[in-house]
Amino acid sequence: MTEIAKALTIAGTDPSGGAGIHADLKTFQEIGVYGMSVITSVVSQNTLGVKSFVDLELDFVESQFDAVFEDIHPNAVKSGMLSTPEVMNLTAQKLKEARVANYVLDPVMIASSGHELISEEARVAVAKELLPLATVVTPNLPEAEMLTKRTIKTVSDMKEAGRVLVEEYGAKAALIKGGHYEGEADDYLYDGGTFEKFSAERFDTKHTHGSGCTYAAVITAGLANGKSLYDAVSDGKAYITAAISNPLNIGKGQGPTNHWGHRWSAIQST
Numbered sequence: 001m002t003e004i005a006k007a008l009t010i011a012g013t014d015p016s017g018g019a020g021i022h023a024d025l026k027t028f029q030e031i032g033v034y035g036m037s038v039i040t041s042v043v044s045q046n047t048l049g050v051k052s053f054v055d056l057e058l059d060f061v062e063s064q065f066d067a068v069f070e071d072i073h074p075n076a077v078k079s080g081m082l083s084t085p086e087v088m089n090l091t092a093q094k095l096k097e098a099r100v101a102n103y104v105l106d107p108v109m110i111a112s113s114g115h116e117l118i119s120e121e122a123r124v125a126v127a128k129e130l131l132p133l134a135t136v137v138t139p140n141l142p143e144a145e146m147l148t149k150r151t152i153k154t155v156s157d158m159k160e161a162g163r164v165l166v167e168e169y170g171a172k173a174a175l176i177k178g179g180h181y182e183g184e185a186d187d188y189l190y191d192g193g194t195f196e197k198f199s200a201e202r203f204d205t206k207h208t209h210g211s212g213c214t215y216a217a218v219i220t221a222g223l224a225n226g227k228s229l230y231d232a233v234s235d236g237k238a239y240i241t242a243a244i245s246n247p248l249n250i251g252k253g254q255g256p257t258n259h260w261g262h263r264w265s266a267i268q269s270t
């Protein structure tokens, strides 16, 4: 019997279903990978923004890690919202103990105000503990600026941020996402050798809530399925482009991505 690939997401929740754990598990399911989760924070949010969040007690986060790892070994792991340095350090310790081979680090910054925020202590925990374990780190531009402490204004700055994350901080690869850039929606992958560009048309839409989570979840599922990093990112870019270009128009604000986007025309004609 063929064994199904298994992927674990470590992240926060979104009761409106568009981001965090919810986006990740929907993505794993859509790709045909068995999804598991460790919840770090319960977030009250919707398409209009973040209202508040509660970080789960560290012991309870640890207990969830142990519940998964003593029973099932994931082929790949993704982390999203890790809101304290303590949970970042715990995640690093658990990934090392479980000898996780494929780790996708989405360095999400989130605060109860809804504004992106991360303390210097948390930045150091990401840099020292998590980046050296990452198969790939997937920052958007503000996250790449925060992690590298550099301003990013040009494509050459994006590439330099990727180089720094790999050569100075020890990630195996870095995917700098251009969603917050101007012009085409171009992302740059650096693996310590070459830069690869993943390009897409920029759609005039506000419905991109959870796009970073979804993109990183496709990459995680691809790695769990044994794909190369290049192929996993390529699949991720195709999935997220289709997901953004076929909006579901759910909610009053920045709506979620469409997980059926890549087979949307077939669904709509049935």
Ligand SMILES: Nc1ncnc2c1ncn2[C@@H]1O[C@H](COP(=O)(O)OP(=O)(O)O)[C@@H](O)[C@H]1O
Pocket (backbone or CB within 6 Å): 139, 140, 141, 177, 178, 179, 180, 185, 186, 187, 200, 201, 202, 203, 204, 205, 208, 210, 211, 212, 213, 215, 237, 240, 241, 244
């Ligand atoms: N309006 C858009 N049209 C097409 N692709 C987009 C658009 N906005 C974001 N993307 C793509 O979605 C992915 C997520 O990017 P980004 O918005 O930078 O990350 P995050 O969601 O973490 O802030 C990237 O591949 C980016 O290029």
Ligand SMILES: Cc1ncc(COP(=O)(O)OP(=O)(O)O)c(N)n1
Pocket (backbone or CB within 6 Å): 011, 012, 013, 014, 019, 020, 021, 043, 045, 080, 081, 108, 110, 208, 209, 210, 211, 212, 213, 214
């Ligand atoms: C619980 C939780 N995790 C992550 C996010 C941010 O989602 P992301 O896909 O990185 O960013 P946007 O595309 O929504 O800007 C979140 N909102 N909640």
